[in-house]
Amino acid sequence: MDEEAIIYLVFTSIIPVIAIANLSAFGGGFLPYFVIILAALEIAFLFAMNFADFLLFPVIMGILGITFQPYKDYKITRNQEAVVKNVNGLYYATGFTTANLFAFVFKAEREEEGQDVKQVQAVDVWEKVVMSIPFSFKFHVISAARDVQNVRDELEGKRSYQEFEMSKALNSKTSNEVVISDIQRKINVIQTQIDRISQGEKPIATIMYFETTAVGVSEKAALDTLAAQIKQLQIAASSLDVQMLRVVGRELYVLFKYSFALPTEYQAMTANFDVQQ
Amino acid sequence: MDNRIFMFLGLFALSIIVLIVIISVPLDYMSPIEKLALLIVAFFFDSLAFSTRFYSYLFMPMLKQRRRNVVLNSEEAYWLSSSTDSIIHKEGEDYIATVFIKVPLYRSGTEMTDQEKFEFTNQIARIVSSSSSPARFTSQLHIMNKDEYISTLRGTASASESEEAGLLSRSAPDTEVNRIRGKSSMWHHMLDNVSRTISLELVNYVSVSASGIKEFEAIAAAQQRAREMMSAIAAVFGISPSVITGEAILRFVEPEYLIPYSTATEQITKSIREEVI
Numbered sequence: 001m002d003e004e005a006i007i008y009l010v011f012t013s014i015i016p017v018i019a020i021a022n023l024s025a026f027g028g029g030f031l032p033y034f035v036i037i038l039a040a041l042e043i044a045f046l047f048a049m050n051f052a053d054f055l056l057f058p059v060i061m062g063i064l065g066i067t068f069q070p071y072k073d074y075k076i077t078r079n080q081e082a083v084v085k086n087v088n089g090l091y092y093a094t095g096f097t098t099a100n101l102f103a104f105v106f107k108a109e110r111e112e113e114g115q116d117v118k119q120v121q122a123v124d125v126w127e128k129v130v131m132s133i134p135f136s137f138k139f140h141v142i143s144a145a146r147d148v149q150n151v152r153d154e155l156e157g158k159r160s161y162q163e164f165e166m167s168k169a170l171n172s173k174t175s176n177e178v179v180i181s182d183i184q185r186k187i188n189v190i191q192t193q194i195d196r197i198s199q200g201e202k203p204i205a206t207i208m209y210f211e212t213t214a215v216g217v218s219e220k221a222a223l224d225t226l227a228a229q230i231k232q233l234q235i236a237a238s239s240l241d242v243q244m245l246r247v248v249g250r251e252l253y254v255l256f257k258y259s260f261a262l263p264t265e266y267q268a269m270t271a272n273f274d275v276q277q
Numbered sequence: 278m279d280n281r282i283f284m285f286l287g288l289f290a291l292s293i294i295v296l297i298v299i300i301s302v303p304l305d306y307m308s309p310i311e312k313l314a315l316l317i318v319a320f321f322f323d324s325l326a327f328s329t330r331f332y333s334y335l336f337m338p339m340l341k342q343r344r345r346n347v348v349l350n351s352e353e354a355y356w357l358s359s360s361t362d363s364i365i366h367k368e369g370e371d372y373i374a375t376v377f378i379k380v381p382l383y384r385s386g387t388e389m390t391d392q393e394k395f396e397f398t399n400q401i402a403r404i405v406s407s408s409s410s411p412a413r414f415t416s417q418l419h420i421m422n423k424d425e426y427i428s429t430l431r432g433t434a435s436a437s438e439s440e441e442a443g444l445l446s447r448s449a450p451d452t453e454v455n456r457i458r459g460k461s462s463m464w465h466h467m468l469d470n471v472s473r474t475i476s477l478e479l480v481n482y483v484s485v486s487a488s489g490i491k492e493f494e495a496i497a498a499a500q501q502r503a504r505e506m507m508s509a510i511a512a513v514f515g516i517s518p519s520v521i522t523g524e525a526i527l528r529f530v531e532p533e534y535l536i537p538y539s540t541a542t543e544q545i546t547k548s549i550r551e552e553v554i
Contacts (some may be wrong), residue, residue, distance in 0.1 A: 005330075008285075008327055011285075011289060011326075012323050012327040015293070015296060015319060015320065015323040016320065016323070018296055019299075019319070022299075025299060025304075026309050026316075027312075031309045031313060035316060038313075038317065042320045042323065046323075049328060049331075050327075057331075057332070065345050066346075066347060067346050068335070068346075068348075069346060069347070069348045069349060069350070071352065071353065072350070072351055072352060072353050074354070085531075087532075087533045090533075090541055090545075092533055094532050119399070120391045122394075122398050123389065123394045123398060124386045126386075130479060133418060134477070135420075136420055136536055137417075138415050138416070138417045139417075141405060141413070142412070142414075143405045143408070143411070143414070144408065144409070144410060144412070145406060145407075145408065145409045201406075202406040204406045206405065213532045213535050215536050215545070250331050250332060260355040260364060260366040260373075261355070261368060261375055261486050262412075262485070263411050263486070264373065264411065264486050264487055269411045
């Protein structure tokens, strides 16, 4: 959880807490209990919005039946899962899925497990994916280089923290071999990342996602075809070792906007998404 | 200060005010049920205040329009620059220009050795980390627009038919008639084949954006970024990337250009026919 989330949660949780602290203002009987239940629900809602707004927001918009027009001729559907465009009576529905190549992220951990072989295989795997898909799609990688010195400082800070944890674990009577080897593994991963930067490799942050478009004579037909295409895409790309989740809600809106204008700064790029570093 | 912060503070203050009213007004002037109703209102404002963290862009349009189709922007999403080499998007007071660069990579894994595949993936990694500002690398599979080709084939096939009819009316020799008949049959056969299957095309491109307070400033900055990116691509792959201009840009932006109209209608007719059968 980042600092911003903590600030928002602390501020907004004050309201239900104050309500509970002033139960006497509601008189006697069953009402104070009702206030406690309401306050608990409010806190639960705030936490749910913080951790799973991508689940709540489409449900709320679906119940209210609200659709959005992000730009002229486009519509974001009530379930917040696709952008639809009507062109001469044909509906084009566009959807997005995440495609973070975690295998690449964990390269540092698996240095000894034949990363070179994986790199060699990547070309063939990608070609097989492309050949097995009979509809239009786009695979996007948005990347931006990070400040080398900042990343280095950050990694060294992390390494120092892990080394401190290690010394604590070694001195503690309760720690076991599993804890120590886990900390050692974390130190090794960080050290490998520092070494890679020292060797001249640029640290970058990336966002990877698939975009696909389906067509239909009605909005429903286009959305149904889109859902089928996304499923097919998920199956086809499974060999890439990617985690593919359907993008909904505000992230869909942001990715849709990227079709016309990319973020121009690193900070703008990382504001809406967890990036792969 | 950011609009989002203003909204948060405004809604949070409303929530606090309502809560103060609930607590400070004695039960003689306000019944417990009325207080409970006000508490629900306070929680509602509190929830909205938290939601501004992610959804501040929706609040004002939703409040102003109060209808099920909320228009976030009624303008076109972008327009083509006068130099036709970029698209311009307006975000608040800023202009964001996006340039698309075609990367003519026509190598396949089937014609590479393992060493070449390894080098190729390294080249991709170098390109992805080459830009300090965000850049998007895309592989796009789209359906080829064969409308023009099909209409040329239709023209040629009917010309052959007319030629055959002319020969028959002039009682030309059988060999000549058979030759033209064969030619006509060949064109019809080709027309059937071409229109029966869809042809897919894979293109790779890079897009870069830059912002400016004036349109020309954004275009100049985006072109500068594009030039840097093009020289990096040329240096790594030894190819000549080019800036995409004019209507060709639409293939990367508009969904209807991914699935051409005639193909889409043909695809829909085919699926309806299959469903009926």
